[in-house]
Amino acid sequence: MDLIDPYGRTVRDLRISITDRCNFRCTYCMPAEGMKWLPRADVLTYEEMRRLAAVCVGHFGVDGIRITGGEPTMRAHLPVLIDKLAQLVVPKDASSPRAGQPIDLAITTNGATLRLIADELRDAGLKRINVSLDTLRADRFAAMTRRDELAHVLDGIDAAIDAGFDPVKVNAVVQRGVNDDEIVDLATFGRERGVEVRFIEFMPLDAQATWDLSQVVGQDEIVAKIAEVYPLEQVPARGAAPADRWRYLDGRGTIGVIPSVTKPFCGDCDRVRITADGQFRTCLFATTEFDLRALLRNGATDDELAAEIRRAVGTKWAGHNIGNVAFVRPRRTMSQIGG
Numbered sequence: 359m360d361l362i363d364p365y366g367r368t369v370r371d372l373r374i375s376i377t378d379r380c381n382f383r384c385t386y387c388m389p390a391e392g393m394k395w396l397p398r399a400d401v402l403t404y405e406e407m408r409r410l411a412a413v414c415v416g417h418f419g420v421d422g423i424r425i426t427g428g429e430p431t432m433r434a435h436l437p438v439l440i441d442k443l444a445q446l447v448v449p450k451d452a453s454s455p456r457a458g459q460p461i462d463l464a465i466t467t468n469g470a471t472l473r474l475i476a477d478e479l480r481d482a483g484l485k486r487i488n489v490s491l492d493t494l495r496a497d498r499f500a501a502m503t504r505r506d507e508l509a510h511v512l513d514g515i516d517a518a519i520d521a522g523f524d525p526v527k528v529n530a531v532v533q534r535g536v537n538d539d540e541i542v543d544l545a546t547f548g549r550e551r552g553v554e555v556r557f558i559e560f561m562p563l564d565a566q567a568t569w570d571l572s573q574v575v576g577q578d579e580i581v582a583k584i585a586e587v588y589p590l591e592q593v594p595a596r597g598a599a600p601a602d603r604w605r606y607l608d609g610r611g612t613i614g615v616i617p618s619v620t621k622p623f624c625g626d627c628d629r630v631r632i633t634a635d636g637q638f639r640t641c642l643f644a645t646t647e648f649d650l651r652a653l654l655r656n657g658a659t660d661d662e663l664a665a666e667i668r669r670a671v672g673t674k675w676a677g678h679n680i681g682n683v684a685f686v687r688p689r690r691t692m693s694q695i696g697g
């Protein structure tokens with residue numbers, strides 16, 4: 359019943375992208391103009407998403423689902439989807455530590471409109487939120503996201519805390535020469551607000567394909583910069599979680615670093631993904647997709663969907679090759695896959 363890939367890793371975590379659209383145009387993700395959106399008819403309905411999620415949970419003991427995009431809050435009636443997914447329970451006989459419990463349901467958002475729906479999301483059963491915030495300077499925020507929305511995002515983070523989400527985390531992509539001078543400021547922000555800041559190494563999934571290694575600020579450098587100001591000790595045992603974590607020695611919380619480029623964690627990867635148009639992917643960087651939408655819309659049974667998912671996971675590779683000559687950029691970019 360477990361979903362195990364050819365390298366012995368058990369799939370536990372599903373990322374569902376619910377839209378490819380976004381109200382921001384972050385330079386490391388999208389071009390300023392000219393993104394081609396999926397036709398609406400190609401995007402899965404909430405009921406189709408619930409069905410695929412239920413197959414992953416019910417057949418394979420997947421115990422965590424993260425909703426992402428594009429910007430998930432761009433989809434109308436998001437709490438309706440949250441309500442459907444929050445009801446999924448990990449089967450009692452699953453080998454997951456969450457067997458018999460509701461799935462761990464989380465969302466990643468840019469936070470711009472979070473103030474408007476934080477309470478509703480909480481009432482619908484959402485437990486955890488990650489808000490993306492790469493800079494605390496309004497002019498730089500406008501340059502990085504191409505939108506003048508810093509105040510709304512900060513307000514959204516406060517709204518998530520006020521609504522009782524625990525934990526609230528902040529995702530910050532660090533780019534050399536762009537915002538690497540704010541690493542300590544972002545850490546300070548996290549300490550003051552009681553949120554864990556997770557620094558993300560810049561990955562080659564930008565729509566403009568300008569990524570190169572020189573723009574990546576690696577984990578060691580990020581941790582060293584913070585530790586100079588706020589002494590840190592590493593929190594042991596990451597398991598399958600993508601972030602390595604450190605705690606402040608003065609007890610003022612933790613930070614995370616997602617070292618996708620300098621210290622890939624592929625060996626522990628337990629994730630699979632479904633794009634907004636219902637394509638199943640075994641890796642962010644996968645170059646092959648499996649068309650679950652076609653199966654769904656052609657009347658496939660749950661067992662047939664599960665068989666296709668198992669077949670897909672049977673092709674999962676050992677890991678991406680970022681930085682090596684063998685690396686091939688996927689056809690779709692971050693917002694089209696779902697980060």
Ligand code: SAM
Nearest residue numbers: 387427428429466467468490529560561692697
């Ligand atoms: N729109 C939402 C947001 O920004 O939080 C969810 C989707 S976004 C694609 C998910 C995460 O991917 C965000 O934290 C974003 O900063 C990150 N991201 C986007 N492009 C990236 C890149 N090229 N390298 C590393 N992280 C990236």
Ligand code: SF4
Nearest residue numbers: 380382384387428468
């Ligand atoms: Fe939109 Fe998120 Fe991509 Fe920024 S990172 S453009 S907010 S999808």
